Amino acid sequence: MENPFEITGVYAREILDSRGNPTVEVEVYTPVSMGRAKVPSGASTGTHEALELRDGGSRFHGKGVRRAVENVNKIIAPEIVGMDVTWQRDIDTIMLELDGTENKSNLGANAILGVSLAVARAASEALGMPLYQYIGGTNAYVMPVPMSNVINGGVHAGNELDFQEFMIMPVGADSFREGIRWVSETYHILKGVIAEKYGKDAVNIGDEGGFAPPLKEPHEPFELLIEAIEEAGYKPGDEIAFAMDPASSEFFHPDIGKYVVNDKEYDGGELLELYKDLISKYPIVSLEDPFHEEDWENFALITKELGDKIQIVGDDIFVTNPKRIRKGINMRAANALLLKVNQIGTLSEAIDAAYTAYRAGWGIVVSHRSGETDDPFIADLAVALNTGQIKTGAPARMDRNSKYNQLIRIEEELEGIAVYPGRKFRNPFL
Template structure:
């Protein structure tokens, strides 16, 4: 008698104990089922006869082989801007049946200066990532436990490192082969001729005022073709593990980080892009890539039902943007340009000086009765590393306006003094300008926090005066990498979108909650790819509130991240 036949007879609701017992005995005799199963059935018949089928289903499921990865599949898809990216899908064998479990697609980054002319390079990256997933990664991950995140991430990272070293060795060999013996001979150059101008001053001699040394840029590591496959597969496997265990992704990630499932969660405060003034904006100002709204601590993402005491974060941001648009539109008669919607999901304004967008926000808050500096604060994403003119050794903060690193320190100090609601600066300098980082930190004191993007250099030495770090989930970054980095770095902020690469996967909201972060940056409030993340954060907030697991995170007043105590090591500040 087959197992299906045995279950079929049970499904006929034969409630007579002896008939069911005889059917079970016949099944045991033919299939030689272990005695412990018979004892379990005896317990069922005597204690829970009304739960016959549910009990048997659960019991035999526990006896089945544990889930294992059967294959991973990569495919080319299009992101929110219509550009090519890769999606990873995970298939598992569960109860002897292959099932499609989860898929994921993360943000991509192919270099510091991405343009539309690089579409061929983008296609090469995506095509290689798909090949990685469908061939070598598929073979490496087959039969692995999908719930062992650390092991599968180690397999992914080891594979990436092997490919990286192979590519690096290949580049070194090509560089050596391209060097001719004649190119190694360096002829001494004659000393500069010393001529005199009309005033009799030697032009060849150096002036008494010595110029400060300008540090050259750190060599940028090229983005490895196919690296996008690593982060996508890692996230898809994390979603698979959560699905198998029957828990939300944020609880699954929290258990991975804390080695056990926590009983309390807090919702990270959303940093919302309010205005855009970067290179893609219509105006001359390039310095302030984003002006970011920081809501009051404890403010809900969604309006609490029957509560009108305070606007929720989303409603408040939209009202503020609406008022700013009204002000700009009424000012067009005096020569000001109207704002346009940019890729970051926020209005892009046409300005020439950094004070102008801050004056606009101040006026809009005053008109709406919002206490700027109390109910809301501001952060400035300066994105200064992208503004350096290396031929002149200065930052081009606006078209034709150049400032040295020291002049930029003075400008930031003046802005923070004039606008005390600005409590954070993101990437105000290049990493190479360590003296200016330290100088700015000293002059602004505790009134403002300096944040640095460590996405591409998580192992780089800390910059002086930095209290928080921006981190994006992209390319070869695995879920285990995010857990490790956010545990080691003080004041980590997970950024959901890069400047030009929005991602529609709502899992970033789960990761921010699961990692226990204080802040998360999800972009502006325009575009489905961004609102999906905000809606997921709202769903998590409501779910935790219903379960009695939501707690309010008591934060220090601005700046965002208080200075770390002297006796505490830099790696000890964990935001979880």
Template sequence: MKVEDIKTRIVFTSSSKPTLEVEVKTIKGSVKASIPFGTSTGNFEVKNLEPKLAFKTFSQFKDALKWQEWSSIKEVDEFLKRVDGTEDFSRMGGNLALAISIAFLKAFALEEGVEVFEYLSKKPRIPLPLCNVVGTWEKKKTFQEFLLFPKHQKNFFDSIEKISQAYHEIALELKRKDKSFNFGRNWESAWVCNLTNEDILEILEEISKKYDLFIGLDVAANNLYEIEHYHYFDKKLNRMEQLNYLEELIKKFKIKYVEDPFEENDFVSFSTLQARLPNTLICGDDLLVTNLKRLRAAIDLKAVRAVIIKPNQVGTLSDTIKFFEEAKKHELKTVISHRSNETDDNFLAHLAVGLGSDFAKIGISGERIVKINEFIRIEEKLS
């Protein structure tokens, strides 16, 4: 494939913050890729650069991308790594590298006249939606996300419809129990309230039964951890107390998915909790940051049964796919995930379906419908 032109521009995320977009033009047409970023980020993610700074770097190798004939996304990604020359894309910016990587993948699909999910796999699969329905603002001393996902999936549309109905019922119940609640939402359009973790879980427990849904949590423990303790607004817990507290909640409310229950370096506590609760998916996000070395360490310690996959944590699609394949090789559940600051790019849906991810973590309202609606369209094409 030969590239005729490559453009870059600044666009805005769902939080009205700037991010970068790359547009690639070939003889078959033009494709675009814009890059989201997180509010809660792990220390081992690749480095993102301010868009204007990234564009200055891009000007140094733009022509090289146009001169060459490209045969695969792996070839493109290897070129990007050579140009950058660092382990964490600190020169080029992981956000720029990923935008180029995704745009080129879309261009390869366009060259072959197929959808992106079809280009990725001959056996695409629709994932289960994992949706954030109640959440917090940055650094608030409580669990970051309260999640719902289907026990059984008839089809994606049916699952989303059930979670949507539960989402609206949860709001009414929050209003009944929290008089200060005024239907406020966070960056991911999850309801924000002033109830305790336990109060929120009690609401979710009742409503999830009605719609045949499981409860999940994203503890985002990095945000709670300071000076060897986990700091909640009503208590301070050491590592063992955190473990016991979570185990008690998981058993009491029959929670089936728990993400980042401990800070990002505590592989041992992840492993201990997973051993105690073999029927719960303990999932690593900040623990793993889509990094193959950290994944292998977690596998050796049996620290998780599920993994979050965020391409912008690692910088290229080739490395994202390697991580995904290693997780599946060891029978771990895969969760392709959005970020807090999202764009109108629907690529995440194609990636999740094309790779055959077990889950897609996508939210349930607001700008998250860009991904949700694309899943619905893809499902129609596959039916």
């Protein structure tokens, strides 16, 4: 009798991501299912991330992924065809052993991750289970509060704003559906506010769907957001709060050991004072990557001084790597983790990273990348892990809205069971 869970085929191809750059798509087949996964790509990447394998040369300006595709089809596929598709950790371990490097540089994290995620989806389909339930079990029921990047700066935009992301969080909503409605309404009002102040050319959008108006000073986006939120009929702070990701590694200048913001030089202490000033003036509840990826001491200092008031999130400093997360826990260098599956390269390792953070009492923000696809996998992952938070861009373009739409569907499926944590986003169980 044919085993319905046996992997019968694995196939990868080169497709395009939201920036029009190549990425890897993988399909995993069983006799009763097919799982497909598409791999995202970051712009502001941490130096300790797992390696995304690119071809080099002139084709696609060096960004082709034929080598990664070939590694799936010729190296990984023969090793896992015939295995049980539900053996997620075994399959992930085999791929890590095949690669044999710390940063997945032989096969490429994009090759390995594509297979890892496609395996999980094929398994959930074979079992007839929703993906979030397959990964998280019957206790997957917490909907995430969206952390929506509506004003872009840094490497995500073409303006002079050094801080990278200015986000809104509908913490006062009663459900995900209501929260994403508030976000959408505010986003459209914000478009009008920006157009009126800066002209129609200023409503061009950045990589993550947020607007990129000609701003310079860090406080300017918050003033625009307050105006838009109030015009939309909501209360800044009480109903819609702010989150910020300066992406400080991008404006740290190692040659002078300073952070340069709007042509002004700051040491760590001075930058901390700038953050304190912004937090005192605006309802900021989450601050991501306030310092560069090796500035452990200042991460620890800001967590000590502000961690009881707001969420301090580590992204580039931790890169979803359990070893670096454990160092952060020991140094008390944050109180929340940004979880990006492509930073570490397999679903199993990403789950390990999440539970390492959970055991320390940290919050978790499941996150997209600036180069995304229409694959909504991370929506299911956020619910599977009960993280209570998801960061997946502005409500614009299907590479971002595919995640929001999937969460709307999941909340419908969990009607009567789903919990929307609102202001308790960092720890939904308190």
